[in-house]
Amino acid sequence: MQKEMAYSFPDEVLKHVFSFIQSDKDRNAVSLVCKSWYEIERWCRRKVFIGNCYAVSPRMVIRRFPEVRSIELKGKPHFADFNLVPDGWGGYVLQWIAEMAGAYPWLGEIRLKRMVVTDESLELIAKSFKNFKVLVLFSCEGFSTDGLAAIAASCKNLRELDLRESEVDDLSGHWLAQFPETCTSLVSLNISCLGSDEVSFSALERLVDRCPNLRSLQLNRAVTLDKIANILRRAPQLVDFGTGNYAAELQPDVFSNLAGAFSSCKELKSLSGFWDVVPAYLPALYSICPRLTSLNLSYATIQSPDLIKLVSHCPRLQRLLVLDYVEDSGLEELASSCKDLQELRVFPSDPFGVEPNVSLTEQGLVAVSLGCPKLQSVLYFCRRMSNAALVTIAQNCPNLTRFRLCIIEPKTPDYLTLDPLDAGFGAIVEHCKDLRRLSLSGLLTDHVFEYIGTYGKKLEMLSVAFAGDSDLGLHHVLSGCESLRKLEIRDCPFGDKALLANAAKLETMRSLWMSSCAVSFGACKLLGQKMPKLNVEVIDETEPPDSRPESYPVDKLYIYRSVAGPRFDMPPFVWSMDEAVKILH
């Protein structure tokens, strides 16, 4: 037997080489080469990403990677965004912070998504990490402005504070004044989620004044239009800006002041905010529009003619988020003006109206697919669709990586032929070979899943609602989609068979969510028994699942792989199917 390594480098050399390897996947691959590489790599890994906070325990992470400086954690399942996950389900970050406080004194970055963060957690962060630089709380909840005050006061070198789409309890408006006068390091501040009384504007102005490196600033809705000019003049170096309220009585001096302030921002590439827009103030943006690459107007209730005018000034636009007031006509204009467009999201202005309130149909999306060859990412809410349109879109945009279509009424068929939309979505997966994310809607049979299983080889995330006929549908997906990591299903007639037949597949995925389907309690128990590396959790808010016969379907089911075993912070309405836990229950 040959000696394993005829050539070997000293550890320091390997460490140096590894420092150039940043991606998690590559780092993981490096650690599998041999024991000594595993050892060296684990000591020099600085960044850890944990896609499911329950897949591993803090202790395990700390044990393996003792020198982490940056951590990212995700908590609740994606469907929590749509209120399908009851309050109190979990996703608490406190234990992580507590353990890391002891183990990682040099931790500098914490990024959390869909987690419950308490003031206690924030206070602990503030006092435990002397070199704390980045705090991103994306869609988190559970904390108040008191916690923010602690962060502001203690983190002397804070670079990033991003609270996007989080829920913050407003207790006092003065937390922003807690940033010491010596704090000049801010690069990014996103407080767009805060309510009315939560920000002291003068403190904000002074903060902006003394942070010359501020590149990204998102204000909250309460900040009025007349204040924007003041802020912009203090930060002409901004690259990314979110307005507050964009409404005011039209006054020429306010307008010209605003227009002047915008035009002094030569680096500005990205705009957002725009709550309550008065269209007459939109021309104040015209001077920067030629440079804009990203525009988020998805809260702006402006109508198509004004949107068309604005968009026609933005030839470099790569990313547009907008309400369906844009209408087909606005999207046609977009298609002809913005040839660099990569991402489009169209949200519904009146999602619960029975009749359409705007003229936005599949035609708008078809037009964009035709005119924008670089289109990669689509999120589109509409009220009607046809297979023909989907086929056209698929053929026009073979580079799509994310395609999420929401036809508002569940089970809506092709409006021209009344057929299911199987063929249309089939064309999408067939033509778009790099498709990583797909959300389905409309009337769909098991056939669409056959297409997805056959062609969706790079598909990582699939969202399904009100679709399919039988277990065969689920089986196609679980057996065919090789790259599948996240699968979320609601209101589909999928039961035990496909799930149990593909149990092993679940260990290769991050998670599976099924609600209002037909999976029986017995099958859940069986899965929990047979698959120790999976956490099988049943959610039922009305009564314990074992108070009914085993053949009864469970309300909600969340299955995820984990090396940490069942979690111990489950609320009363979540039952773990793990054998050991059941005995204790």
Next chain:
Amino acid sequence: MSEASSYLAETELELGLGLSIGGPTGKINKASGRILTAKDFPVPRRASMNGGTPPSVTVSGTKRAADQSVPHDGGSPTATSQVVGWPPIRSYRMNSLVNNNQAKAPRAEEEHKGINEEEEEEEEDKAIKDGSKQKKPNENLGHIGFIKVNMDGIRIGRKVDLNAHSSYHSLASALENMFLRSAGAEKQQLTMPSKLLDGSSEFVLTYEDKEGDWMLVGDVPWMMFLTSVRRLRIMKTSEVNGLAPRFHERNRTQRSKLI
């Protein structure tokens, strides 16, 4: 008005405030509010499908038995609006939409009130079929958004989706579960008995209405409540003095039970 008072009289006998009401038929709902899904609604347009098997599975079980009547307001039911979490729009965005649809609250930025009215006139002149500006019959039945709930003595509020409930009883149960059983790192000892709404517990459920007044929950028919509620507060019974006078004529002796 007389309809409202007879409706309340029926249930008042049972539970004091008459809050454990089941839907407009007056039935007492024993099960907690059931979350309705699209299975409860027939598909409006059914294409002839290859498989032949119906797309949805009818599951029977106490939880899903279709005995709960859905309160419709006479007009065509907004089927989509009754399905939880559909269309899939984040609550963050939903609340922004709701703010656009509802009348601005009196204590919101006063200086913008004038502007918004102006804006609304402009839009109406353009004769746009904008559901958010015109009052359609089912407008606010669609979606109220997620309402904040605070409980005296508990720092962090919660949010409840009123759309997921079709009765006071179901809402009350949900709130009891929410505040009675907090879990995880924030375990709190709550000694709140289960009857939150009948006046026998030390807490009372109140709400702030569109005019900014705080009212006792349960006064008005459920649908009317939905159109005027802005947020909820579980208040200590001892602090109930000073609530706004009831919306309609009430038997004063009932009221004195609480105060």
